[in-house]
Amino acid sequence: MRAVVLVGGFGTRLRPLTLSVPKQMLPVGQVTMLEQVVARLGRAGVTEVVLSLGYRPDVFLEAFPDGRCAGVPLVYAEEPEPLDTAGAIAFAARFAGIDDTFLALNGDVITDLDLAELWQTHLRHGGEATIALTPVEDPSRYGVVPTDDDGRVLDFVEKPDPGTAPSNWINAGTYVLEPSVLDRIPEGQRLSIERVVFPALVADGTIYAMKSDAYWLDAGTISTYLSANLDLLEGAAHNGSSHSGPKLLAVADDAVIDLAATVSASVVGAGVRIGADSRVSSSVIIAGAVIGSNVTIEGSVIGGRAIVESGAVITNSSVVGFDQIVGAGDQLDGMFVPAREEWS
Ligand code: GDD
Ligand code: MG
Numbered sequence: 001m002r003a004v005v006l007v008g009g010f011g012t013r014l015r016p017l018t019l020s021v022p023k024q025m026l027p028v029g030q031v032t033m034l035e036q037v038v039a040r041l042g043r044a045g046v047t048e049v050v051l052s053l054g055y056r057p058d059v060f061l062e063a064f065p066d067g068r069c070a071g072v073p074l075v076y077a078e079e080p081e082p083l084d085t086a087g088a089i090a091f092a093a094r095f096a097g098i099d100d101t102f103l104a105l106n107g108d109v110i111t112d113l114d115l116a117e118l119w120q121t122h123l124r125h126g127g128e129a130t131i132a133l134t135p136v137e138d139p140s141r142y143g144v145v146p147t148d149d150d151g152r153v154l155d156f157v158e159k160p161d162p163g164t165a166p167s168n169w170i171n172a173g174t175y176v177l178e179p180s181v182l183d184r185i186p187e188g189q190r191l192s193i194e195r196v197v198f199p200a201l202v203a204d205g206t207i208y209a210m211k212s213d214a215y216w217l218d219a220g221t222i223s224t225y226l227s228a229n230l231d232l233l234e235g236a237a238h239n240g241s242s243h244s245g246p247k248l249l250a251v252a253d254d255a256v257i258d259l260a261a262t263v264s265a266s267v268v269g270a271g272v273r274i275g276a277d278s279r280v281s282s283s284v285i286i287a288g289a290v291i292g293s294n295v296t297i298e299g300s301v302i303g304g305r306a307i308v309e310s311g312a313v314i315t316n317s318s319v320v321g322f323d324q325i326v327g328a329g330d331q332l333d334g335m336f337v338p339a340r341e342e343w344s
Helices: 033-043 057-063 084-095 115-125 179-184 193-204 222-234
Strands: 002-006 048-053 072-078 102-106 109-111 129-135 169-177 207-211 216-218 262-264 279-281 296-298 313-315 331-333
Touching: 002 033, 002 084, 033 048, 033 072, 033 102, 033 109, 048 057, 048 084, 057 072, 072 084, 084 102, 084 179, 084 193, 109 169, 115 129, 115 169, 115 207, 129 193, 169 179, 169 193, 179 193, 193 207, 216 222
Parallel strands: 002 048, 002 102, 048 072, 129 207, 262 279, 279 296, 296 313, 313 331
Antiparallel strands: 102 169, 109 216, 129 169
């Protein structure tokens, strides 16, 4: 089994973290989002992962210098320009010489979805594509997928206006595809699988879906990125199921936390230092960040190697980018560092 994993987006909803680090290279627990995804593929028997690279390919190449991630061999398919989801999958599949049934995945999804079951469902129906579906409360930021009783996909509506979605079952970003799908995607052209290719397959009646209520989360926004980290700590539930994957190590072995500091329900990365009388709760502190004394961090993300000086108060989904400095006594309530005006 081979898998194409899409990791080439700009991650705009995760700025300022993604100004320097691609979304899938941000940590979930003590490993990157990509390692979470690839480890799951490896456990399901995938023998090669083709990375569909676009934004900052260098960061991936540097992180996996021996061409393996979580023990699975990688192929790096670097697209010459952003090709959108279908263009990117086709570019990567052609680059790797894929000519048999394969998996394709969005690289920002943390899930326990049963890939073997998805594969079996695909073979049983004999369609050109089979997509996994997950139930969500607000489908408007996803691809919405109504099906008939046999699992045939009746429609594919990407990001419908709020309140207009025909179903609460959405595209979970995990597909089994036949190589014939690639023939529908012209070479070198920007094309969306959600907006163009899937609707075409619906019209031809050759696309099926498998519903799953396994744990599922798209970690592509600040709030879901925080949840992806914190859920795994608690084994918390999403879509009615709790996460059954390997439990996270909350605090890295080599983090240095002052005995007079309090850290609760948080992920603390390698080499992080936290000073006396500081309080960190429901937050993610990425590797190498240095937190001074008497700092409060609540429900927020601190980027790698950032420096937070003494007495700062960072709350309410604030995000401090990589290598940024928060001055002594600064108060951030739902704020970004650098501020949005400084992103370019
Ligand atoms: N190589 C490459 N090139 N990758 C890309 C490109 C591109 O031009 N554009 C996006 N990607 C990657 C992203 O990095 C991400 O891993 C994946 O494709 C999906 O893009 P997102 O930007 O995260 O899409 P989304 O979350 O708004 O919506 C998608 O995912 C939902 C489920 O998580 C859609 O597939 C929805 O239908 C789906 O419900
Ligand atoms: Mg996404």
